[in-house]
Amino acid sequence: MVASRGVRHDSMRARNLAVVLQAVHRQGPLTRAGLAERTGLTKTTVSSLVAALLEAGAVSESGAVRDGERGRPGVAVELSGHRVAALGLEVNIDYLAACVVDLTRSVRLRRTRPADNRGSDPAGVLQLLRDLVKEVTAEAEGAGLRIIGAALAVPGTVEGGLLRNAPHLGWRDVRVADLLDLPCAVDNEANLAALGELWFGSGATDFLYVSGEIGVGAGLVVDGTVFRGTYGLAGELGHVVVTPDGPACRCGGRGCLEVYAGQDALLGGLDSVAALVNALAAGDRRALDACARAGDALGVALTSAVHLLDPGRIVLGGIFAPLFPWLESPARDVLGARLGQMRGAPPALVVSSNGADAAVLGAAGMVIQRIIADPAGVLGL
């Protein structure tokens, strides 16, 4: 609740540009007349705003709309994929990734670099990322795209652009954004994967995205907006208490969800998720038990999460996606039994369709979200 600034003529126009662009984004291709009706602005004003957005390459006209109605057909305006683009970045434990996405949400470019970043030096890793950015940017520019902004996903807690603690990288209090050449937002992997689900997923605008990785995280999206809490640390599902006197967790607590559903607990000695899936498919007792335990624990932790966060639905992603067939029924049973009387029906439990790319894609989605929320500021209108 920062003291907000007054509205001036230029910010009124800035806001109206955003309103029009948002309407185009949300309600698909629309004519100027349709936009006027939906925004409450006059046709004149909308025409002027659309002209500015066309000029900036944010929208394009897509030929006449012949809708069978009588009267002069309108010209549909839609988001343009030809000029404005967003750069999504990710530093993770065993790879670096980048992607370029245009305003129509088409993924135009995707690059991954395997790397071993455990206990690494931030400067060195970010140098590699910088190289990757350079390469990807050059290629995008070759395709006529203008990269308007970037966002970076990291596996750790982020507070106001500062990477506080990434246990698996071994990084602490790193100003990652400052080490790149371009202005870049930074956020937690789980939050950005949630945005990935929002922008490249099923179309739902209210859900809890559960990201199974080495740790377990979650990102809550309510009405199309990520909920971050007071310090940006919300959504740490991995350390929700499942069994108060359970096994010790690396966080200092006991019986956290991560102890049962973290990657190490699930793999139980196997060396990859693929191996685990094979073992499960083959009916391996130990693997099945580990999954059943994880599913139960997930159900318990999600029960608490549903009571506290009230998500519209629950989307399982990361390593939980390939394991979904084995996790689903225990988790759903626990959730259904425990939520019981309290609400109509428990939230739907579904699997994410974005694979390992969720976080990079979400990073690009966040940039697109910003462009649409403030085209005047971002595009210099």
Place this chain on the structure above:
Amino acid sequence: MVASRGVRHDSMRARNLAVVLQAVHRQGPLTRAGLAERTGLTKTTVSSLVAALLEAGAVSESGAVRDGERGRPGVAVELSGHRVAALGLEVNIDYLAACVVDLTRSVRLRRTRPADNRGSDPAGVLQLLRDLVKEVTAEAEGAGLRIIGAALAVPGTVEGGLLRNAPHLGWRDVRVADLLDLPCAVDNEANLAALGELWFGSGATDFLYVSGEIGVGAGLVVDGTVFRGTYGLAGELGHVVVTPDGPACRCGGRGCLEVYAGQDALLGGLDSVAALVNALAAGDRRALDACARAGDALGVALTSAVHLLDPGRIVLGGIFAPLFPWLESPARDVLGARLGQMRGAPPALVVSSNGADAAVLGAAGMVIQRIIADPAGVLGL
């Protein structure tokens, strides 16, 4: 994320009126020049906006400011307690309550009617409330106050103005607001008690208010705004899982916080909180054990809540306030031990200073919040 409307000249002015009023509210008495600096508007514009707010009785001038600086002293503008007022209402299990609060947050009037509303008929109870409103309104008008809006706190879940389920009243799916004579917002007791803490408490703008009553609820305030989740059901701390295989809870789950820290569990046969406090003060073993168990359980549930919600601090209210001396140390110890490595320090655990009035006061606070957020719409400027 409803399709937002465009900004027109009148909404620009409406917004600027709100910006000025918010600045006056948050930064105490300010001169026009000070307002101009903080809002980014020119002195001319601020003068014009302040004139409108003076006219409407929302602010008043409070004499010259002699601040020791040289130059002409400004005239301080502050919220006015003379005209605009808000009505807070509450229906609870054993009483009805109403209060009238002016814009300076002075409680001008407070009335409570004892009643036994368990398993009651909504229409009958709301008839009594209507009488109470009539009485209180008349008295407020006698004092020259104009009641601008009302809000009602109820002990149950509320979804978009509809009271879904109030187990202790025995009410289900009641359109409470429609049964009163005046336009009235309706919300959950815990959410409104949280707003009570925001408007009449310590001044913090980020906290989780934990409301101990017959059940246990919570309201999360982030940056001065209540977080409600997707359907308005967020903050059900009472059913966060503490022990997955603990005793059965009325919600259908097992080992929920409410089983350990609900009023029934704490009283353990005693017939009032006062009696329990006496027993605790006298060193009664059973009472002390019940409190220790409740404190531990609270610590566990709050650990999960902190990980998921990331509150700035935790405020204990309702029956937890008088019991705070006995709950504090077990809860704080559990929280401290379990949060361990994950964050700098666990959030502060404090006691609310608002007594049983928290929810009615918060209801009035919600109305004041609306007036300040949109003076033009509410006051007809």
Place this chain on the structure above:
DNA sequence: ACCTTTAGTCCATAATCTGCACATAATCCT
């Protein structure tokens, strides 16, 4: 062909904020 309907543009008008000038009212300095 002609009427009706809807889309999009043009232009004069209205609402609001800005920027500068100016009156006002203190303190500071001599």
Place this chain on the structure above:
DNA sequence: AGGATTATGTGCAGATTATGGACTAAAGGT
């Protein structure tokens, strides 16, 4: 005391942006 300095608050011309009605354009119906 009296002028210089400094800051507040208001008036007025000008700038920016949206509005509303008139007008042109392009279709379908009769």
